[in-house]
Amino acid sequence: MARVYAGVNESLGSGWYDYERLHIDWNVPDRYEIVRRVGGGKYSEVFEGVDMTNEETIVIKVLKPISKKKIKREVKILRNLTGGPNVIRLLDVVQDGPSRSNSLIMEYVENVDWKEFYPTITEPETKHYLFQLLKALDFVHSRGIMHRDVKPANIMYDRPRGKLRLIDWGLAEFYHPDTKYHIRVGSRCYKGPELLTGYDKYDYSLDLWSVGCILAAMIFRKEHFFRGRDNEDQLLRILKVLGTDSFERYLEKHGLYIQTDNRALLQSSFGPASVSREALDLLEKCLKYDHCERLTAAEALAHPYFNNVRLETTSKSTERFSDSGFCST
Ligand SMILES: Nc1ncnc2c1ncn2[C@@H]1O[C@H](COP(=O)(O)OP(=O)(O)OP(=O)(O)O)[C@@H](O)[C@H]1O
Numbered sequence: 001m002a003r004v005y006a007g008v009n010e011s012l013g014s015g016w017y018d019y020e021r022l023h024i025d026w027n028v029p030d031r032y033e034i035v036r037r038v039g040g041g042k043y044s045e046v047f048e049g050v051d052m053t054n055e056e057t058i059v060i061k062v063l064k065p066i067s068k069k070k071i072k073r074e075v076k077i078l079r080n081l082t083g084g085p086n087v088i089r090l091l092d093v094v095q096d097g098p099s100r101s102n103s104l105i106m107e108y109v110e111n112v113d114w115k116e117f118y119p120t121i122t123e124p125e126t127k128h129y130l131f132q133l134l135k136a137l138d139f140v141h142s143r144g145i146m147h148r149d150v151k152p153a154n155i156m157y158d159r160p161r162g163k164l165r166l167i168d169w170g171l172a173e174f175y176h177p178d179t180k181y182h183i184r185v186g187s188r189c190y191k192g193p194e195l196l197t198g199y200d201k202y203d204y205s206l207d208l209w210s211v212g213c214i215l216a217a218m219i220f221r222k223e224h225f226f227r228g229r230d231n232e233d234q235l236l237r238i239l240k241v242l243g244t245d246s247f248e249r250y251l252e253k254h255g256l257y258i259q260t261d262n263r264a265l266l267q268s269s270f271g272p273a274s275v276s277r278e279a280l281d282l283l284e285k286c287l288k289y290d291h292c293e294r295l296t297a298a299e300a301l302a303h304p305y306f307n308n309v310r311l312e313t314t315s316k317s318t319e320r321f322s323d324s325g326f327c328s329t
């Protein structure tokens with residue numbers, strides 16, 4: 001069971017979490033105009049657009065014909081979370097007449113491509129970025145929701161403004177204790193050990209593994225810190241860095257069986273690098289095989305690695321990161 005926020009959905013009630021009962025009133029899309037394509041993936045095509053009523057730049061996420069249930073889940077979760085710190089805002093939901101395609105209208109972020117940004121990130125930026133990401137995660141977890149697809153491509157970052165937004169709520173899900181979830185979520189390089197060993201009663205702590213992968217990628221300057229060819233290889237890459245001792249304990253504790261050739265694997269080591277003690281300490285506490293042992297988002301925010309970020313946020317309060325009204329403490 002999750003160490004924190006385990007009973008949140010129970011106490012917020014079914015009106016909060018029962019997305020299947022959601023009835024969506026789709027608006028007409030006439031007021032929005034497409035400017036250019038900015039992305040897309042398995043489930044959508046994403047465009048930059050303009051809201052002609054106020055000239056504001058917005059994002060139009062055109063959903064591919066996926067199940068109604070999945071659409072309801074994404075809309076419900078976005079509605080529940082909109083306005084929260086560093087969470088992308090849902091502005092409108094629209095449906096095209098003839099094609100009946102459904103689109104989500106969202107806040108636009110002048111994003112820098114993470115593949116260009118990460119290799120040049122500075123230490124203060126790394127701290128700021130991760131702190132903002134963790135703030136979003138602590139908020140969404142406190143509302144009973146796991147993101148389940150935290151990865152660089154799902155984090156929009158306006159570098160000059162230091163503005164971060166967590167996007168792509170298509171795989172997010174409500175957390176209920178003792179519930180089995182699909183392990184086919186997330187993106188390979190950011191998948192936690194629970195997904196790779198078949199432990200399906202996971203919780204919010206899954207997102208903290210992905211945060212660890214991002215921190216590692218930044219401080220060790222690797223595009224993806226654990227880069228497996230497939231899910232099996234992904235687990236091996238993790239074992240090579242973190243060692244097998246605590247992995248065996250983890251398997252035993254949760255009654256999991258996995259065949260691995262342990263002898264060839266090294267013991268826990270992140271290898272040589274000039275990385276601060278605090279950064280390494282935070283990293284080790286996020287990258288725990290056993291999800292119960294990982295830091296929670298709130299604990300990570302309180303880690304000494306972020307000491308000066310916390311000071312800065314308090315003193316600057318509303319200056320630099322005021323756009324959302326939630327970003328400053
Ligand atoms: N609010 C936004 N501002 C700027 N760009 C955005 C925004 N939302 C999405 N994008 C761009 O569109 C891409 C796809 O968006 P999103 O991740 O929501 O869709 P998806 O179909 O679920 O993606 P995938 O299957 O690749 O995970 C993002 O990686 C990003 O490049």
Ligand SMILES: [Mg+2]
Pocket residue numbers: 041153154168
């Ligand atoms: Mg995405």
